[in-house]
Each structure stands twice: as C-alpha cells, then as structure tokens.
Amino acid sequence: MTDTLAALVTQGFTPPLRLSDFRLAAFDMDSTLINIECIDEIAAVAGKKAEVAAITEAAMRGEITDFKDSLRRRLALLKGVPEAALEQVLRERLQFNPGARELCAALKAAGLKLLLVSGGFTYFTRHVATELGMDWVRSNELEIADGRLSGGLVMQAWGEICDGEEKRRMLLACCAEIGADAKTQAIAVGDGANDLPMMGAAALSVAYCAKPKVREQAMVAINAGGLDQVLSVLR
Template sequence: MTSTEFAPGLRIAGITPPLRLTDYKLIAFDMDSTLINIECVDEIADAVGRKAEVAAITEAAMQGHISDYKESLRQRVALLKGVTLAQMDQIYQERLRLNPGAAELVAACKAAGLKVLLVSGGFTHFTDRIRDRLGIDFTRANQLEVANGALTGRMVDQAWGDICDGAEKRTMLLHTCAQLGIDPSQAIAMGDGANDLPMMGVAGLSVAYHAKPAVREQAKVSIESGGLDRLLEVMQA
C-alpha cells in the first residue's frame, strides 16, 4: 500500500483525514510493544537467564519469519519453567510501562463511545492488570500454567482454544464485533507485529505502532514516532 506522510512520523494510506472517531464502535489493541513498552515473554525469560535466546525467537516471530507462531510460543514458554509468581509481579511493577499516549487514546475512545478490546499473544498475568488499570472491556490472552507458585513451562488450554495467535486475534475481533452487533468496518485494530496482521486485515482501520516493516506496509495509519495518541491527529471526535 502506497503511503504518504500526513505529519512528521505519521504516515497514512488509503484514507482521507480527518476521520470521525464516532464512526467506530470498537478499538482492538495488541499488548506487547503496542499498548505497553516490553515483550513480556522476553522479560520473564530474563529472570532465568534466557532473555537473549527467547528474544531472538520473539523477534523472528514478530517479523513474520516463523510460520508456526504457536510452536514458537510453546518453545519460549518452555524456557520459562521455574520463574516464580513473585518474579512475575516484579516484572509488572518494575519493567512494564504503558507506552506514551496509551491511557490518553483509550480514554478518548471510551469518551467517544467505543468499546476496547485487548488481544495478546502474551499472558493473562499481565493483560488482566492492564484491563483493570485502563478499564478495558474485553481481553484474550494466553494463560501460563502455575504449580507451587512457579511456572511449569506450559500453557493452559482455555474454553476458546489453546493459544492466542494471529488467527485467534482475528477471530476474537470478529466475535467481539458480532457480540456488539457491529460490522468489522466499524473496528480499529492497532498492532506492531506479524501476528497482528490478521486482525488488522479485517478491521475498518488498521494502525501500525512503531511496527515491523511488513506491518507498516499494510496499515492505513502508521505511527512511526511519538505516542499511541497520535492516532487522534487523523481523527475528529
């Protein structure tokens, strides 16, 4: 998709601003490196001295160089065995930060009447806290198995399936639209990695945030500098 620079560090393709925020009814966010500043799986791995190994797999997956996302996540989670819940809480408290403009964008969307969905290839240990912190309406993420206060290196199957990958993100966005009685064209999807492309592809407005090249190329809005709330520059309330 051929893009043009709308403002420094903000590119658009296939749209003519200003768009109306009130024309949309749902905004869906990826979590790691989009709504928040870290890749949680990499930081958890740091607690057992495996960050470099895990981060290399994460980067390859986000670039779209790994075809089987589920298997790549299982490999990474296996390396997390032994990390304690106390260490997980420490990561949340000391390393995890909302990305600039995250709270402002969520607040603006809620004020305009949009529902907010958080879909993550990360983990419920963090998505639940972000949900409560920002007042998010719906979430989907992976659940780490815990025994005796520590991770087992496995994930728990949930009622909807085993792993939240790109296909599941798309399914959850479409399911939430159906639940709300809206068309997917009334949804906004924001992400940074290859596993966000399926949901971005079915949403009315796709937004890349400091994203991998393949994601920037396919997004209708690409935020390449500044915070998440730069989306509001192409919107009017």
C-alpha cells in the same frame, strides 16, 4: 502530509476519518500498549533473555510463521522460573507506552468499546485491562505448578493459544456482540506479524512502532511519539 501528521505514515485512505463512525477498537498489548514484551522480561529475570528474545523478534518480524510453535519454544525455555518473576516484571519493568492512556480514554469517551487481545499472558493483561478500561480481554494463561512455571499454558474455554487467527476471530466476535461491522466500524492496533489478521479485518489498521512487514500493510503507521497520534486522523 501536514506537520501535525509528521510522525505518521498514512496509506490507503485520506484522513481525517470520523471518530463517530467507529464502535470498537482492538489492541495488542506487548510493545503496543506497553513498552515491553513480557515473555522476554520474564526470561531476563531468569537469565535467558537472549535466547527467548531472539525467537520473539523472529516471530514478530514474520520470519517464524507459526506463532503457536514459536510461543511453545519460548515457554519451554522458561520452565522452572519462579512465579515471583511475574510480579517482578509487572512491578519493575512494565510501563504504558506514551499516549496509550490518552487514546483509550478518548475512544471510550466517544462511546467505543475496547478489546485487549494478546499473545501474552493473563497475569499482565488483567492489570492493563483494568488500568485502561477494556471491555473484553483475550490472552494466554501460564500454567504454574508448585510456584514455578511449568513451561506450558492452561487450556481455556476458547482454546490454549491466542495467535493471529484467534485475535481476528475475537475482533469479529466482539463486533458481532454489539452489532457492529468490523470492516466499517472497527479499529485494530498492533506491532507484530500476529496482529496482521485482525488488522486486515478492521476498517482502520494502525501499526505502532511496528516491524517493517506490519508498517507496510497498515493504513496508519506511527513510527515515533505517542499512540494518541491516532486521534490526528480522526475527527
């Protein structure tokens, strides 16, 4: 491994790959494009971070295998939290991870389409997608009643919860829409166990500051520094 790849671990291929061979890149949001797990920070505003974060961590490590169940358990703990907590998290706590803007800009300049697919919430994905120029977004819609979280989600046309299988399905659907082959022309970037299905469906899988199980299965693991280090394995 060269010094320029010192913060990367590559396995399963010999870099560099040709950026021109790819047509789509799919990204997780929480702890991948941004520096926080939004649900944990909402819980922090409500004074329940420890309880919610423990479930989040176990789910991301793959110790809780049913993502939908883990999300429902965490949402139940947030019932009654004021809607204003969402704005507070967005304004005071959400930041983009190093290199996120640079990577997305470079991929778009190279002609790739971008997909944001998240087990998080539309309140935050809308902001992130606008800032980074995403072409598609898939995430969960928090149900709000009388200005407070109900502890549930809104049923959307595609379903209620964006879990690992929905991330994979969305990646494949977007590839099909533009006539691309996911297994040869798609990149998938994530950090948690629920990202593994879409990472497994892509030509290039990237783990960013990820859980051990995800690092082990990814073709590229970025363990320190910025997301734009992905460009080091693409020419």
